[in-house]
Amino acid sequence: MASLQLDALTFGRAGQALAEPLDLRAEAGEVWAVLGENGVGKSSLLLTLAGLLPAVAGRVCVDGVDIRRCPRKLLARRIGLLLQQAWLDFPFTVTEAVSAGRYAHRQGWQALGRSDTPFIQSAIQSCGLEALAEVRVDRLSGGEQRRVALATLLAQDPGVLLLDEPANHLDLRHQARLMAQVQRLAHESRRLVFMSVHDINLAARHADRVLLLYPDGGHDAGPASAMLSEDRLARVFNHPVERVGEGARALWVPRSASSS
Template sequence: MATLQISSLTLEVANRTLCRDLNVQIQPNESWCLLGRNGAGKTTLLHSLIKQRVIDEGSVLLDGKNIADLKQRELARKIGILFQQGIEALPATVFETVMLGRHPHLQSLLLDNEKDIEIAEQALAIFELGSLKERPVDTLSGGELQRLALALLLAQTPEIFLLDEPSNHLDVAFQIKLLTVLTDKVREASASLIMATHDINLASRFCDNIILLLEGGEALVGKCSDVLTEENLSKAYGCPIQSVYSGEHRLFYPA
């Protein structure tokens, strides 16, 4: 499985530093969350990991190779992303859309082999879309589109999963259910996961490690159990954050 090394990374937007000299190593079997207030740079950081955003300083290495030197298809075999905006309502069926996840692995652009079809159908079944496989994508609800985006990502079988606000358009029950399914699949594959989210409680529930983005380019990096404190979160979000335990889960809320 792939290892991602973020070294001395600096990202700037409109003369504002989002992160400065960030150093993180993402190993197989690790789950990471990206937390910070609106505009902190969570999406920008994710995009910099797949060459969708130019890096101002520093480097990102995938298995020791600078991603700047990798072709996009080679990168897509290793890293997959769920974009915040999800999937557009394309003039295609649900099955045709999820098959796009297999594109980086296809030996022929003209023929779909049985293995690729099986992987795509399994992904649809996991996210409860099997009965909708022949439906046009432009007839799906917002929640169904988000589930399709997750199925497409799973069908891609990357070694590193990047999730940008994966709970968008999902009700509370589906948020927990689908993220549980996805994180279980990531773990089974010995892959790694980086999830950007606004939801502190989802982050603490599904991730073991954290990058907490603060003002001025500062970031706190470490175990969720160490970094997710009332003091650190209050500093990051600019308002008092308190916590309470409910069973084994620690829940955070604005005071």
């Protein structure tokens, strides 16, 4: 089971609310995309859902349990967070870094056991890091480090994955691989994926449901097909957009000033 329930949740920084109270329920098997301008609160929302930033008001429940009542290690088994910027500036190998994801499943700092190995190897393989397994992470490119951070999250094996701009720094091949992996985790492994994105087309192609955060603090949430409309997206980004093409090949693009 993997679910998130937001009850009149108000999130923000230093007690300053960034949006109106939010009521939402997200279930296992769903990919959610959060769309909004820079500074609207996407990262703050994810940090609040992970329990790393206190809510201004309201509550967050994971699998029916208020996260404020959930011990940190137990919460780490239920919720995993991929930060937008993951600085991996230490002399560990890729395998050692990815192995850190398993400590949520150990008592204290108990050494990893044989049961952890399949999770670590699967995470490395899923992110295409086999050839880099023994390379130090501080010698990797930004995109390679991004894949290591994702592999560490996969090794953690949480039911709820919170991804802050997951395709950030990734080239086209690894971006496509990542998004396919995200959909498999949700639809086949029955995880809940909740990700912030800037790219409307990523949301259109890969999300089942969308949360729109408007600059005025308002929001809308629902099926992607209903949320991704020209009127709503223009309000989200404070700029007119249009849908070009039909079906699976359709693209969302900003409308030029001359055509608006």
